[in-house]
Amino acid sequence: MIIENPKEKAKKAYLENKQLFERLKRKKPKNLDDVFHELHEEAFEQIDCLTCANCCKTTSPIFYERDIERLAKYLKIRPVEFIQQYLHIDEDNDYVLNVAPCPFLDSDNYCTVYDARPTACREYPHTNRKRMIQILDLTLKNVEICPAVFWIVEQFKERQEF
Ligand code: SF4
Numbered sequence: 040m041i042i043e044n045p046k047e048k049a050k051k052a053y054l055e056n057k058q059l060f061e062r063l064k065r066k067k068p069k070n071l072d073d074v075f076h077e078l079h080e081e082a083f084e085q086i087d088c089l090t091c092a093n094c095c096k097t098t099s100p101i102f103y104e105r106d107i108e109r110l111a112k113y114l115k116i117r118p119v120e121f122i123q124q125y126l127h128i129d130e131d132n133d134y135v136l137n138v139a140p141c142p143f144l145d146s147d148n149y150c151t152v153y154d155a156r157p158t159a160c161r162e163y164p165h166t167n168r169k170r171m172i173q174i175l176d177l178t179l180k181n182v183e184i185c186p187a188v189f190w191i192v193e194q195f196k197e198r199q200e201f
Pocket residue numbers: 086087088089091092093094095163164184185186187188
């Protein structure tokens with residue numbers, strides 16, 4: 040799946056996507072999870088995250104306490120040192136990275152802490168989650184970050200089911 044200028048295209052489609060998501064929130068289709076999950080599988084059969092890494096390059100995952108403990112252990116430092124070195128608290132009171140791209144991303148788009156990476160990284164872009172209806176606002180934001188989410192939402196519009 041090659042999407043040229045996904046960010047620009049996502050920006051152009053923002054209003055249309057917002058209207059679609061507002062409609063979904065109102066209608067609450069029973070098969071919403073099934074459609075998202077099917078398209079998620081289809082998208083990631085075609086896209087290779089190692090050619091993209093846009094999530095790691097542009098946004099920070101949230102770091103929960105268990106993530107900080109696991110990563111600190113992996114790096115053989117104390118959790119407090121991990122926080123001092125890499126994190127700050129954002130406006131939502133969550134621990135996030137000080138910098139983007141993520142300091143654990145290498146030049147070949149590999150995650151150097153893959154086995155200990157935060158839960159949010161494991162679950163990104165969240166389009167295979169249960170109760171997608173609850174994370175439509177997040178999904179709308181992710182359209183601009185993740186080409187797979189962009190493609191999934193475009194498929195929704197093409198199907199015109201909703
Ligand atoms: S932005 Fe989406 S497609 Fe790109 S690396 Fe992240 S999850 Fe994969």
